[in-house]
Amino acid sequence: MSDRIQLLDDLGAELGRVAAEAERPLARRGPRRRFARAGHRARVAAVGVGVVLLLAGGAYSVPIARSAFDGVFASLGGWVSGTGGDAPGREVRPEDGLRHWWLDGEGEARLIAEAEGVGLYVRRSDAPGGPWLEFGLGDDVSVSMGARLEDWSEFLGRDGIVLLGPAMLGRGNQLDDRGRYPLLGLTLPEIKRLEFRYAEGRPLRGRTGDGGFVLLVDAWRPPLELIGYDSDGHIVERLDVTDRDMSYVCAKEPGDCPR
Amino acid sequence: MAETLSTCLRESARTPTAFTGVYEAMASELLAFLLRRTFDVEVARDLTAETFARAFEHRGRFRGDTDAEASAWLYGIARNLLARYARDGVTERRAVERLGIRVPAVSEDDHQRIVELAGLADMRATVADLFSSLPSDQRDALRLRVIDERDYGEVAATLGVSEDAARARVSRALRRIADVVDMPIPSEVTR
Numbered sequence: 001m002s003d004r005i006q007l008l009d010d011l012g013a014e015l016g017r018v019a020a021e022a023e024r025p026l027a028r029r030g031p032r033r034r035f036a037r038a039g040h041r042a043r044v045a046a047v048g049v050g051v052v053l054l055l056a057g058g059a060y061s062v063p064i065a066r067s068a069f070d071g072v073f074a075s076l077g078g079w080v081s082g083t084g085g086d087a088p089g090r091e092v093r094p095e096d097g098l099r100h101w102w103l104d105g106e107g108e109a110r111l112i113a114e115a116e117g118v119g120l121y122v123r124r125s126d127a128p129g130g131p132w133l134e135f136g137l138g139d140d141v142s143v144s145m146g147a148r149l150e151d152w153s154e155f156l157g158r159d160g161i162v163l164l165g166p167a168m169l170g171r172g173n174q175l176d177d178r179g180r181y182p183l184l185g186l187t188l189p190e191i192k193r194l195e196f197r198y199a200e201g202r203p204l205r206g207r208t209g210d211g212g213f214v215l216l217v218d219a220w221r222p223p224l225e226l227i228g229y230d231s232d233g234h235i236v237e238r239l240d241v242t243d244r245d246m247s248y249v250c251a252k253e254p255g256d257c258p259r
Numbered sequence: 260m261a262e263t264l265s266t267c268l269r270e271s272a273r274t275p276t277a278f279t280g281v282y283e284a285m286a287s288e289l290l291a292f293l294l295r296r297t298f299d300v301e302v303a304r305d306l307t308a309e310t311f312a313r314a315f316e317h318r319g320r321f322r323g324d325t326d327a328e329a330s331a332w333l334y335g336i337a338r339n340l341l342a343r344y345a346r347d348g349v350t351e352r353r354a355v356e357r358l359g360i361r362v363p364a365v366s367e368d369d370h371q372r373i374v375e376l377a378g379l380a381d382m383r384a385t386v387a388d389l390f391s392s393l394p395s396d397q398r399d400a401l402r403l404r405v406i407d408e409r410d411y412g413e414v415a416a417t418l419g420v421s422e423d424a425a426r427a428r429v430s431r432a433l434r435r436i437a438d439v440v441d442m443p444i445p446s447e448v449t450r
């Protein structure tokens with residue numbers, strides 16, 4: 001008889017769902033045309049977040065369709081499912097300073113994007129129901145989001161740029177001393193450069209990592225648009241980010257924002 | 260050693276999903292704690308769910324830097340709920356309902372595992388030993404009141420003592436057992 005107590009797993013998944021719902025106002029500020037999928041995305045995220053720390057259930061295998069590797073998964077899908085493809089990014093190192101509850105997890109973890117010490121990490125492992133994919137966000141992974149690969153694929157859709165969300169800076173800080181917060185996400189492999197445009201002032205420009213990105217965005221400037229370019233400078237994707245205004249955080253962490 | 264529990268708890272104020280780390284660290288421990296004090300798996304489940312629901316609602320109020328402080332904060336919530344259960348015989352579900360948490364059912368397998376988790380078999384043996392070791396007047400009073408579920412008038416008449424004396428014997432017996440096993444005394448026993 002297994003030692004796992006299903007009741008605790010189920011209750012944990014419920015709390016994970018509630019926690020993800022509570023986080024949704026922050027994570028759901030996508031463009032209006034994507035709202036139809038938001039409910040489903042939140043549900044998948046809830047299940048993922050709840051289950052990532054509480055792996056449970058019976059073991060069975062689900063074949064992964066090649067179509068699951070479209071969109072932002074084009075650079076991750078083969079590696080995650082073990083059906084081919086090079087491991088993205090670089091291996092995780094002790095000096096990355098990740099929290100042990102994430103670092104000690106099963107499977108293989110990689111750093112796929114980084115900016116000024118803030119990383120976007122990804123881990124693949126085998127789990128009941130198929131390959132498991134988990135994203136760790138932040139400079140020491142303060143938030144972890146996990147789900148089966150096929151659920152992620154459905155959750156993330158076929159958009160060229162997918163925002164995973166803002167992350168914490170260290171333990172307890174949301175902004176750095178310049179009033180910036182880390183914004184993390186996934187991109188199509190052909191997107192090599194990103195431009196985050198504000199309603200006013202100079203845009204923020206950055207390069208993508210291996211299928212993902214980390215941008216340190218000014219919380220105090222109204223956001224406008226995130227644009228992804230290929231290596232020739234052609235626009236691949238545009239994402240409306242006007243409803244991702246994080247200026248309210250400046251009020252919570254006074255002194256960090258220049259105004 | 261990293262203070263994982265307190266870190267997750269503090270961070271959950273801003274990043275709610277960090278609360279899953281709190282749950283993972285404390286769920287089985289709190290469930291066992293509550294079961295050892297209620298001897299009822301369903302009640303312990305309800306109290307566990309409400310404890311975490313309240314902790315989630317009030318996570319922004321936690322002020323502490325160590326896992327010990329975080330653990331004490333959670334146990335404080337659990338003890339408050341336990342005291343209410345002991346006093347009124349009801350399990351609070353208000354936070355669970357406010358958050359819309361579906362409290363899962365207890366399967367037969369789970370029932371067995373949870374009892375094992377709490378070491379209830381050992382505890383039953385301890386209580387049985389304590390019961391046997393009570394002075395005979397206290398043991399008889401306790402048996403009549405708790406096992407036979409007589410009211411105090413009947414206990415007093417059977418033992419040939421006043422009702423106050425019967426209450427005192429039951430109370431002393433319960434206190435003696437409760438002191439050893441750290442369990443609350445349900446108010447319906449002492450009323």
